[in-house]
Amino acid sequence: MNGAFHSPSHLADLNAHERDVRIAFDEGRHKYFIDDDGRNVVSVTTYLKRFFEEFDGRRIIRIHGSRWRATSGHKYEKKTDDDILREWEENRALQSALGTSMHERFEAFYNRLDLEDDQLSIAVLRESDSSPLSPEDEQFDRFHRAHKLIPYRTEMRVFDTVSRLAGSIDMLAYDTTRSDPNSARRYVMYDWKRSSKELTPDAPHYGRMCRGVLAHLPDTAYTHYVMQQNMYAHLLKECYDTHIDRMYLVRFHPSIDDYQLVPVPRWTREVEAIMQHRRRHLRLTRLWRGLTVAFCSFLLFGNETREIERAKRSRTSV
Numbered sequence: 001m002n003g004a005f006h007s008p009s010h011l012a013d014l015n016a017h018e019r020d021v022r023i024a025f026d027e028g029r030h031k032y033f034i035d036d037d038g039r040n041v042v043s044v045t046t047y048l049k050r051f052f053e054e055f056d057g058r059r060i061i062r063i064h065g066s067r068w069r070a071t072s073g074h075k076y077e078k079k080t081d082d083d084i085l086r087e088w089e090e091n092r093a094l095q096s097a098l099g100t101s102m103h104e105r106f107e108a109f110y111n112r113l114d115l116e117d118d119q120l121s122i123a124v125l126r127e128s129d130s131s132p133l134s135p136e137d138e139q140f141d142r143f144h145r146a147h148k149l150i151p152y153r154t155e156m157r158v159f160d161t162v163s164r165l166a167g168s169i170d171m172l173a174y175d176t177t178r179s180d181p182n183s184a185r186r187y188v189m190y191d192w193k194r195s196s197k198e199l200t201p202d203a204p205h206y207g208r209m210c211r212g213v214l215a216h217l218p219d220t221a222y223t224h225y226v227m228q229q230n231m232y233a234h235l236l237k238e239c240y241d242t243h244i245d246r247m248y249l250v251r252f253h254p255s256i257d258d259y260q261l262v263p264v265p266r267w268t269r270e271v272e273a274i275m276q277h278r279r280r281h282l283r284l285t286r287l288w289r290g291l292t293v294a295f296c297s298f299l300l301f302g303n304e305t306r307e308i309e310r311a312k313r314s315r316t317s318v
Contacts, residue, residue, distance in 0.1 A: 032157070044228055047165060053211070098194060105137065135254040136194060139258055143261070149171070151172075161239075167228075171191070188244070188248070191250065197221045197222075225264075226267060230267045230268075231274065
């Protein structure tokens with residue numbers, strides 16, 4: 001929104017983990033690096049996409065385009081396929097930018113929370129910006145007043161050297177329901193979502209199901225986000241000795257009256273299925289690369305060997 005929302009690091013400095021220095025993220029390429037090595041490293045979000053149907057704009061237009069254009073007054077009545085696709089892409093980019101901006105504001109808020117008095121709000125952070133608060137900011141202020149989270153980390157990058165999976169966690173807060181919440185490194189995870197889509201277990205999926213090891217689950221944004229949070233909880237437990245007591249999606253959007261706090265269930269079986277799939281994928285990738293190298297070596301050095309033998313025979317015949 002304005003320059004007041006920088007990329008804060010207070011919580012990362014205050015609650016640094018020894019593994020923090022081993023992971024880096026190239027925003028331009030959306031690429032993670034583990035120990036300065038990006039080979040085979042993939043984000044949890046990207047890896048999960050293979051189990052969900054990819055958005056195919058042209059296919060949707062082929063199915064519905066005739067009906068849209070036959071409906072008087074429909075917003076796509078007089079638009080070409082390319083017009084519709086361009087409009088969808090522009091809207092996708094806009095919504096992505098708005099979501100990123102929202103995340104940055106919330107991150108800035110929690111990194112200043114313990115440095116300010118109890119009256120800190122998004123409005124205070126805006127400083128010289130006198131424009132009205134966005135619906136998302138108003139919803140967030142109500143969320144903060146209702147829940148008073150004590151932040152541990154924001155945008156914490158996590159990784160696993162074996163699976164080569166990595167990701168960034170929106171928010172880890174202390175579990176204040178425990179008398180000594182930090183004694184066993186147990187926390188509550190929050191994922192901020194600026195989403196117009198319903199984020200509930202019974203959200204409509206129109207018969208679409210996930211693929212592969214997740215084929216028993218409906219193909220919805222809720223399923224994707226729940227899997228994402230469960231994967232992060234797994235990485236924290238296995239690689240950071242950090243335990244997540246509860247997980248939530250927190251939905252903000254101008255189309256809803258107030259924020260929605262959505263509990264995230266434990267999907268341990270699905271996480272293990274994903275991890276097994278990833279391990280198989282890496283084994284096959286390494287095997288294929290090994291075979292490719294061996295085949296190329298055979299072609300290169302095999303030809304050299306044949307040339308040497310041919311030269312020997314030529315000298316012998318002379």
